[in-house]
Structures are given as structure tokens and as C-alpha cells.
Amino acid sequence: MITPAPPKLPLRFFRWYCHPKLRDSIEGDLRELYAERRFKHAKWKADLQFVWDVLLLFRKGIIKPTEGYQNLNNYGMLKNYFTIGWRNLWKNKAFSTINILGLSIGIASCVLLSLFIQDELKYDRHFPDSERIYRVTTTMSNFNGHVSKLQRTSPPIGPALLNEMPEVEAQVRVVKDLSATEQLVRHGEKYFYEKRCYKVDANFFNFFPYEFNEGDATTALQHPQSVILSEALANKIFGREPALNQMIMLNADTMLFRVTGVIKENLNRSHLDADLYLSGLEDELRNYTTWATGNFVFTYVKMKPHATIEGSLQKMATIMRQHGEKENADMGRKKTLGLQPLHDVHLYSQEFDNDIELGMAGNSTYVKAAAVIGLLILVLAGINFVNLTTAKASVRAQEIGVRKVIGADRTAIFIQFMGESLGLAFIAMFLALALVYMALPYFNELAQKNIQITAHQFKFTAGVLLLFAGATGLIAGIYPSIILAAFNPAKVLKDKKSRTGSSHMLRKGMVAFQFTMAIALIACILVIQRQLDFMDSKPLGFDTRNKLMLNLRTSEAIAHYAQLKNELRNMAGIADISASSNSPSTPPVNDWNFYPADKSENEAVAHYIVKVDDRYFKMMKMGIIAGRDFSFPSDFLNSDPQAPRKVIVNQTSLSKMGIALNQAIGARVTNTQDKIVFEIVGVVEDFHQFSMHKTITPMIFYAFDPTIDFHQAIVAVDDEPGTMMSRVEAAWAKINPDTPMECTMLKDSIHLQYENDKRTSAIIFYATLLAVFISCLGLYGLSIFITERRTKEIGIRKVMGASERMILAMLSKEIISIVAVSFLIGAPLSYFVIREWLLEFAYHIDPGISLFLLAAAITTLVAIIAVGFESLKAALANPVKSLRSE
Amino acid sequence: MKHYQLGEFEEVVMLTVGVLYNEAYGVSIKKEIESRLSRSVSVGALQTALIRLEDKGYLKSREGEATEERAGRPKKYFEITALGARVLDHVRSTREELWNSIPKVALKLIMTN
Numbered sequence: 001m002i003t004p005a006p007p008k009l010p011l012r013f014f015r016w017y018c019h020p021k022l023r024d025s026i027e028g029d030l031r032e033l034y035a036e037r038r039f040k041h042a043k044w045k046a047d048l049q050f051v052w053d054v055l056l057l058f059r060k061g062i063i064k065p066t067e068g069y070q071n072l073n074n075y076g077m078l079k080n081y082f083t084i085g086w087r088n089l090w091k092n093k094a095f096s097t098i099n100i101l102g103l104s105i106g107i108a109s110c111v112l113l114s115l116f117i118q119d120e121l122k123y124d125r126h127f128p129d130s131e132r133i134y135r136v137t138t139t140m141s142n143f144n145g146h147v148s149k150l151q152r153t154s155p156p157i158g159p160a161l162l163n164e165m166p167e168v169e170a171q172v173r174v175v176k177d178l179s180a181t182e183q184l185v186r187h188g189e190k191y192f193y194e195k196r197c198y199k200v201d202a203n204f205f206n207f208f209p210y211e212f213n214e215g216d217a218t219t220a221l222q223h224p225q226s227v228i229l230s231e232a233l234a235n236k237i238f239g240r241e242p243a244l245n246q247m248i249m250l251n252a253d254t255m256l257f258r259v260t261g262v263i264k265e266n267l268n269r270s271h272l273d274a275d276l277y278l279s280g281l282e283d284e285l286r287n288y289t290t291w292a293t294g295n296f297v298f299t300y301v302k303m304k305p306h307a308t309i310e311g312s313l314q315k316m317a318t319i320m321r322q323h324g325e326k327e328n329a330d331m332g333r334k335k336t337l338g339l340q341p342l343h344d345v346h347l348y349s350q351e352f353d354n355d356i357e358l359g360m361a362g363n364s365t366y367v368k369a370a371a372v373i374g375l376l377i378l379v380l381a382g383i384n385f386v387n388l389t390t391a392k393a394s395v396r397a398q399e400i401g402v403r404k405v406i407g408a409d410r411t412a413i414f415i416q417f418m419g420e421s422l423g424l425a426f427i428a429m430f431l432a433l434a435l436v437y438m439a440l441p442y443f444n445e446l447a448q449k450n451i452q453i454t455a456h457q458f459k460f461t462a463g464v465l466l467l468f469a470g471a472t473g474l475i476a477g478i479y480p481s482i483i484l485a486a487f488n489p490a491k492v493l494k495d496k497k498s499r500t501g502s503s504h505m506l507r508k509g510m511v512a513f514q515f516t517m518a519i520a521l522i523a524c525i526l527v528i529q530r531q532l533d534f535m536d537s538k539p540l541g542f543d544t545r546n547k548l549m550l551n552l553r554t555s556e557a558i559a560h561y562a563q564l565k566n567e568l569r570n571m572a573g574i575a576d577i578s579a580s581s582n583s584p585s586t587p588p589v590n591d592w593n594f595y596p597a598d599k600s601e602n603e604a605v606a607h608y609i610v611k612v613d614d615r616y617f618k619m620m621k622m623g624i625i626a627g628r629d630f631s632f633p634s635d636f637l638n639s640d641p642q643a644p645r646k647v648i649v650n651q652t653s654l655s656k657m658g659i660a661l662n663q664a665i666g667a668r669v670t671n672t673q674d675k676i677v678f679e680i681v682g683v684v685e686d687f688h689q690f691s692m693h694k695t696i697t698p699m700i701f702y703a704f705d706p707t708i709d710f711h712q713a714i715v716a717v718d719d720e721p722g723t724m725m726s727r728v729e730a731a732w733a734k735i736n737p738d739t740p741m742e743c744t745m746l747k748d749s750i751h752l753q754y755e756n757d758k759r760t761s762a763i764i765f766y767a768t769l770l771a772v773f774i775s776c777l778g779l780y781g782l783s784i785f786i787t788e789r790r791t792k793e794i795g796i797r798k799v800m801g802a803s804e805r806m807i808l809a810m811l812s813k814e815i816i817s818i819v820a821v822s823f824l825i826g827a828p829l830s831y832f833v834i835r836e837w838l839l840e841f842a843y844h845i846d847p848g849i850s851l852f853l854l855a856a857a858i859t860t861l862v863a864i865i866a867v868g869f870e871s872l873k874a875a876l877a878n879p880v881k882s883l884r885s886e
Numbered sequence: 887m888k889h890y891q892l893g894e895f896e897e898v899v900m901l902t903v904g905v906l907y908n909e910a911y912g913v914s915i916k917k918e919i920e921s922r923l924s925r926s927v928s929v930g931a932l933q934t935a936l937i938r939l940e941d942k943g944y945l946k947s948r949e950g951e952a953t954e955e956r957a958g959r960p961k962k963y964f965e966i967t968a969l970g971a972r973v974l975d976h977v978r979s980t981r982e983e984l985w986n987s988i989p990k991v992a993l994k995l996i997m998t999n
Contacts, residue, residue: 003954003955003957005957022933022937024959024960025911025912025949025959025960025961025962026912026929026933026962027956027957027959028912028952028956028957028959028960028961028962029911029912029913029916029929029933029956029961030929031955031956031957031959032912032913032953032955032956033913033916033929035955036913052928053928053929053930055930056928056929056930056931057928057929057930057933058930059930059934060934061933061934061937061938062930062933062934062937
């Protein structure tokens with residue numbers, strides 16, 4: 001009898017899923033049953049029952065397990081790797097903690113800095129055709145050789161380029177109110193000071209599209225007296241109410257503006273982001289026909305796709321020649337137009353006059369520094385990993401020996417340790433993610449950023465995390481893995497004490513690298529701190545103590561200044577009050593060229609103009625070193641139109657114009673713009689009008705009518721300025737009921753100029769802290785290991801009569817020598833880096849060797865603390881203990 | 887004596903293995919249960935129960951001969967282990983204890999109903 005065969009397909013399915021150990025016996029049962037059923041029933045019925053049985057057998061316990069059932073593959077081995085790796089992780093808790101903590105700090109700092117770099121790099125790139133947009137720049141070459149570069153240009157140039165150059169597709173102009181850093185925005189009882197307020201051409205939002213919450217981008221700027229608000233400002237003023245068609249009042253103009261749009265909050269960044277955009281720029285600029293002065297207009301042009309920059313620049317030069325050559329030559333200079341790509345505006349605008357820039361300018365140097373610092377911290381953490389793993393290698397030598405004897409080849413061992421290193425890196429990665437989330441708010445504050453890990457940022461963050469974790473795991477793992485894989489099993493197993501000494505030098509080298517970086521960073525911090533202290537303490541040439549600076553911003557406040565002066569003068573506790581158009585630490589507005597009346601205008605020198613009120617120099621304690629102070633009101637009334645205006649200049653002005661101090665009084669100077677002649681009546685001692693970044697510039701002062709045009713009143717108070725502030729405010733409120741008082745301490749305002757430097761210093765400080773911390777972690781781990789290995793030696797030494805101090809000295813000697821080598825490399829390195837930074841300041845300290853020695857001392861101290869704990873424990877231990885257990 | 891886990895079907899399978907003594911393999915167990923208890927048993931359910939019982943240590947197996955109708959696939963014979971026997975005994979004694987604890991009257995009433 002031929003045994004009937006069951007249907008093939010279900011049988012194959014069964015054989016595929018069934019556990020191989022059960023497969024044959026159950027198949028036998030199935031076949032037996034099938035044969036019996038075929039005998040009794042029809043074929044289809046037996047088939048059906050067979051299929052049914054096969055399906056019912058498809059259940060847990062019978063299906064073969066995915067991980068396999070016998071060692072035909074490496075699953076079991078892989079499992080073993082995990083077990084061993086995990087056990088090692090737990091066994092050496094100190095090492096694992098140091099490794100994972102170090103790596104996660106390294107990865108977290110890298111991710112944070114990548115977010116920072118990404119944020120900086122993506123400025124202005126979201127605008128359509130942004131690669132074809134350029135900002136028109138101006139280079140002024142005075143005939144005396146002085147060159148200044150501006151990122152702005154004269155009002156008619158933008159429209160002229162559009163009309164006369166076929167390459168230009170569109171142009172738009174933006175103007176920022178130069179007289180004040182902040183604008184007063186009022187609606188009803190509410191008022192706010194806003195920094196970012198730009199007046200723009202009507203096509204601004206076609207050129208730079210923004211998404212609107214309310215209103216329409218194409219028509220929002222069509223009518224004069226329109227204003228478009230940012231979502232944040234609209235919420236501040238109107239809360240949840242719609243802002244459209246509401247009226248708000250702005251500043252000095254005390255004119256009403258109609259809200260015609262609200263811009264949606266977005267994550268794209270641009271240097272043109274603002275809180276208020278005002279319409280009506282065309283009308284305001286219509287009367288400007290000059291091609292020489294009035295360089296306060298930020299002009300953007302969009303070139304046609306095929307236009308070349310060289311060709312365009314040539315055409316622009318021609319246009320400039322046609323329109324403005326004579327006008328400029330009359331002023332003693334040549335003006336050249338340039339094009340700055342929009343993409344470069346945020347990071348590469350340092351060469352321009354940066355006192356008036358739109359937005360908060362970034363700095364490509366900071367971006368590079370951030371990248372270097374992030375990678376440096378990661379490298380330091382990676383070095384810890386390599387050091388500790390190779391140091392620990394000897395402990396695992398036996399395991400490797402056994403593995404090799406059993407049959408593992410180099411590749412297998414290599415893969416095992418690479419896997420361990422990658423695994424560790426990924427554990428660190430998750431910790432790093434948590435660290436990034438926790439640190440982000442603090443980082444944002446430190447870097448003045450508003451970085452958020454939102455959905456579309458998350459992809460980037462996760463990518464960066466994976467990249468850094470993977471790269472660190474791979475790179476840090478390669479060396480130890482190669483070393484470990486190369487162990488000779490016979491040697492390792494025969495002689496327990498056989499240690500690999502080959503990596504000893506390398507280990508020392510890497511620790512030296514860590515300490516080189518630590519010393520360099522600490523030295524940088526010390527120098528930066530010294531420089532900040534220097535700027536704080538250097539005499540500025542005038543008295544900053546107990547001075548209140550009141551901003552005169554609205555027309556009301558300007559008009560009532562004289563009244564305020566009278567009121568405050570009579571108040572007890574107030575020593576004096578004066579005013580100027582530009583007090584120290586406020587941005588300069590006027591930059592005019594003057595030349596001695598007996599010389600040609602080719603020798604004109606750029607001066608900052610400051611208009612001052614009565615007793616300004618006296619109150620500020622600025623020394624008049626020749627001639628006299630202004631006498632009011634005779635010096636500003638200028639009763640005799642034939643007599644030249646009286647001015648006071650500073651020492652730098654005299655030396656730049658080549659006038660000797662003893663001939664200065666009575667000397668005449670002429671300005672290039674309208675050829676007015678001035679007479680010098682006094683010379684003021686040089687003082688620091690601007691920050692220490694700038695050398696003292698030539699300055700010219702003239703007396704001015706207190707009822708017309710001052711920007712700041714300065715009040716000198718006798719005692720505690722805090723209590724005086726409220727009394728001054730009361731007087732202010734009485735005189736200027738419609739203008740809220742805006743008051744800062746002159747000292748604070750001066751300090752504010754160094755905010756950026758302080759921020760840089762803070763960022764470097766934290767980076768240093770992390771770097772030193774990570775280095776010390778590594779050193780601590782190594783010291784545990786070294787003392788562990790030398791316990792017997794220490795025991796014997798103690799038995800032979802060594803004192804604790806000798807043991808300590810013996811153990812610290814190595815560290816000290818490493819620090820010494822690090823110092824020799826780190827000190828010059830940091831000197832070269834920090835000198836670059838110092839050169840940004842016109843006035844800076846000269847870092848002596850003592851600062852670097854101090855850095856080395858700090859590092860040594862920290863290193864000894866890191867090593868000392870374990871060493872001390874070893875030195876104090878009872879030698880019997882270490883020698884007894886063999 | 888600790889808690890033994892034995893489901894109803896598992897108990898049936900074990901008892902049947904006992905009944906069949908030396909002849910207990912997949913098909914014979916299935917047939918025996920089907921004929922004695924007149925319920926149908928799928929191969930899947932039976933095999934899982936057998937595997938589980940073997941895992942628990944109540945049954946042990948050995949490979950037997952291969953017949954022609956099984957296309958050379960060996961039979962897998964099961965027998966009860968000492969532990970298995972103890973478990974069966976335990977189950978039985980607890981049952982009997984329960985039976986004996988039922989008052990005669992209660993049982994009679996139920997029966998007559």
C-alpha cells in the first residue's frame with residue numbers, strides 16, 4: 001500500500017515554522033492521522049482537516065523561537081557579549097560612571113553648540129531667492145587715506161540702481177531711527193520701549209515675505225502712517241483682541257499709526273526681524289537727492305538669475321560716477337558701492353561700521369569658536385574613554401585569552417570591544433539628550449538665543465546626537481579594540497602579571513593633551529577676566545559716579561528739558577544737571593569731516609559731533625586743558641552772524657589735524673559738508689566716549705540751545721542715586737506727564753557696552769569648567785587604576801620604612817611632570833589665541849607670564865586633588881592588608 | 887506539598903498517558919482521549935499540552951520507531967515521571983478530600999433534582 005502524502009504547501013509551511021526539535025515527531029503524527037483520514041474520508045476532507053491541524057499547531061511553544069535553538073549561528077555568542085559587557089559595566093562602577101558621564105557631557109555640549117551653530121547659519125536663508133539678494137554697501141575713501149566701510153548707502157541709490165541697471169529685479173530700503181536705541185510705543189495707558197523699529201519701503205513684504213496673522217502683506221504698507229506689528233508686540237499691547245485697524249502712538253513724532261498687519265511668530269531668523277515696521281519711507285526719502293551723504297539707508301537689491309556680480313559692480317561704479325562723483329569729490333572723498341550677499345549679512349558684517357546694524361549681528365569667529373570648543377570637549381571625553389579602556393585592558397586580558405583559545409579570532413574580539421564602546425556611547429547619548437533638554441534654557445540665556453527643540457528641530461537634534469554618539473563610540477573604540485584584539489593568548493594566560501606596557505606612553509600623551517587644553521582654557525579665562533577688570537577700572541577721563549542718565553525721547557521731553565533743568569537744580573541732593581546730544585556710551589550719530597582752515601579739504605578728518613549744554617564738561621569732570629569752557633548763552637546764540645561758531649575739540653582731534661596745543665586756541669576749522677568755519681575756544685582732555693574696543697576718535701563739541709535738541713540729560717546727584725531716582729521721577733512726571741521717564745545709571749550704561757564680552761567670557765568659562773571637569777574625571781579614574789596596581793609596591797615600600805609623604809610624592813610625581821609638559825605646550829598656545837581676542841580691544845592688557853603660571857598652578861592643584869584622594873588612601877593604608885592577600 | 891499547577895486538559899492528557907502506558911505517543915493519546923471522553927482534540931492543543939507538561943517535568947519523552955505511514959518520522963513516546971505521578975496523586979487526593987467533605991444530603995438533593 002502506498003502511503004498517501006499530505007498536501008505539500010501546508011506541510012512546507014508547518015516544517016518552516018515548527019521548532020526543529022518537535023518537527024519530525026509531530027509531522028509523523030500528522031502524516032499518520034492524514035493517512036488514516038484518507039482511508040476513511042474523501043481526499044478533500046482529509047486535506048481540509050490537515051490544513052486545520054497545521055493552522056492550530058501554529059501557536060506559542062511549537063513555533064521555533066527567533067533567537068535560534070542551537071548554535072548554528074552567533075546569537076548565543078552575541079548574548080554572551082551583552083552579558084559580559086553588562087557585568088563589566090556594573091563591576092567597575094567608577095570607570096563606567098566616569099566614561100558615561102564624560103561622554104554624555106561631551107555629546108551634550110556638542111549638540112547644544114550644533115544647535116547654536118545651526119541657528120546662526122540659517123539666518124536669512126528662508127527668503128525666496130535669498131541667494132540673489134544683496135545689500136548695497138558703501139566704501140568711503142577720504143583723500144587723506146582714511147577708509148570707512150558702511151553697510152548703508154544714500155537714499156536715491158536704491159531706486160536709481162533699479163531704474164538704470166537691467167540686472168536688478170527689485171530693490172527695497174530700510175531705515176532705522178538713529179537718534180534712539182529704543183522707541184516708545186503707546187496705546188491708551190500702556191506703553192512699551194521697543195528696540196526693533198524699522199521704516200521700510202512699501203514693497204518690503206513682497207521682497208522679504210513674512211507670514212501674516214492679521215492683515216494682508218501686499219497692501220499693509222500702502223498707506224502712510226501704517227504700522228505692522230510682531231505677534232509678540234501685538235499680544236503685549238492688545239492681548240487677545242484683534243490688533244487690526246487699532247491706533248498706536250509712536251515716540252517723538254507723537255503721531256498716530258494705524259495697525260495694518262500682525263506678523264506671525266516664526267522660527268526662521270533674519271536680521272530684518274523687527275517688532276514694528278512703519279510705512280511711508282518713500283515720502284520721507286523723496287527730498288534726498290544727495291549721492292554723497294545721508295548714508296543711513298539699508299538698501300537691498302534682488303539681482304536677476306543670470307546677472308554676474310562683477311558686471312553689476314562695474315555698472316554700479318559707472319552709475320556712481322555719473323551721479324555723485326563731483327559731489328563726493330567736493331567733500332574730499334571717493335565713494336564706491338559694493339554688494340554684500342544676504343547670506344553673509346548676519347555673520348560676516350564685522351568689517352562694517354557696526355554701531356548701527358540691523359538686528360543682533362552674529363560673528364563668524366564665535367561660530368567657529370563654538371565648533372572648536374564643542375569638539376574639544378568631546379575629544380577630551382573620548383580620551384578618557386580610550387585611556388580608561390586601555391588601562392583596564394590588562395584586567396580583561398584573561399577573558400580575551402580564554403576567548404581566543406576557544407576559537408575567537410581577532411575580528412571577533414575587535415567587534416566585541418567596538419560593540420561595547422558603541423553601546424556605552426549610546427547609553428551616554430540618552431543621558432546627553434536629557435542633559436540637552438535640561439541645559440537648553442540656561443544655554444539660551446547665556447547665548448542670547450531662543451533655540452527650541454520643536455518637531456522640525458528634533459530631527460536635526462536627533463541626527464546630531466546619533467552622529468556624535470556613533471562617531472565617538474567608533475573613534476574612541478578603535479584603538480582599545482585593536483590593542484585588546486592583538487593580545488597573545490598564550491602569554492596572557494600563562495603569566496597573569498603580563499601587562500601591556502606599550503600603551504603607557506600614549507596614555508601619558510593623551511593625559512598631557514587634556515591638561516594642555518585645560519591650562520590653555522584656564523589661561524584664557526584668566527586673561528579675559530583681567531581684561532574685563534581692566535575695562536572696569538581704567539579711568540575713562542570723566543567721572544561716572546552718581547550720574548543718572550535720562551533719555552529725552554519724545555518731543556515733549558525735549559521741549560521741556562529747560563523746565564526740568566530748573567526744577568531739578570533747586571532740588572536738594574542734586575549737584576548739577578546738564579545735557580548732550582550724545583553722552584558717553586550712547587551710539588554716535590553725526591560723523592562729519594573737518595579740516596584746518598589754512599589747509600585743503602583733502603586733509604579733512606572725521607569727527608564725532610556732540611552738542612552740549614551748559615556746564616557739561618564741568619559736571620562730567622572732563623578736563624579743559626587749554627582755552628575755556630563754553631559760556632552760555634553767548635556761545636550758542638551766535639549774535640554776530642559774521643563771527644565763527646565756537647567749538648571745543650579733544651586732544652586727538654588736534655593731533656589728527658596737525659594743530660599744536662599751544663596754537664589751538666583761536667584756530668579755525670572748516671567742515672567739508674557746507675564749508676562753515678568754526679573757531680576753537682577750548683581743548684578737552686581725551687576721554688573714552690565709546691568702549692575700550694575703540695581708540696579715542698577725534699571729537700568736536702559745540703554749545704547748543706537747550707530747548708531744541710538734546711538726547712540725554714545727565715543728572716549728578718550727591719548721594720545714594722537709588723533714593724534720588726524716585727524724586728527725580730516725581731519731578732519728571734510733573735513736567736512731562738505724557739512721557740514715562742527712562743533713566744539709567746551712567747555707569748550701568750557704560751558697563752552695558754561690554755555685555756557681549758562678558759557673555760563670551762561666560763561661555764568660555766563654562767566650557768573650561770566642563771573641560772577641566774572631564775579631564776579630572778579621567779585623571780581620577782587613572783589614579784584609581786594606578787594605585788590599585790601598585791598597592792603591593794606601596795605596601796612593600798612602607799614595610800621597608802617609606803613615610804606617607806614619600807609615597808604621596810611618588811604617586812604625584814608623574815602627574816606633576818605631565819602638568820609641566822602640558823604647561824610648556826599650553827601656555828604659548830593660549831597666548832596666541834588670546835592675543836587675537838585682545839586685539840579686538842583698542843585698549844587691552846598685556847598678559848604677562850604670571851597669568852599663565854597661575855593657570856598652571858590652578859591646573860596642578862586641581863590635578864593633585866583629583867589624584868590625591870586615591871593616593872592618600874593608598875599611602876595611609878595598612879601595608880599588612882595589601883601584602884597579606886596573595 | 888507545594889502548589890502544583892495542572893489544568894483540566896493537562897490532567898486528562900497525563901491520565902491518558904498513564905492509561906496507554908508504553909504506547910503513548912501523539913496519535914494514540916489523541917485517539918484515546920477522543921474515544922474515552924468523546925471530545926475532539928486538535929493536534930496543536932495536544933502538542934502544546936505535552937510540551938508544557940514535559941517542561942514542567944511531569945512527563946518525559948523518548949524517540950521511538952518510524953513507520954512507513956509516517957514517512958520515516960519517528961514517534962515520540964511519553965511516560966509519566968515520578969514527579970508527574972506525585973502530582974496526579976495530589977490532584978486526586980485533594981479531589982477526594984473535597985468529595986468526602988460534601989454532606990451526603992446536599993449531594994442527594996442535587997442528584998435527585
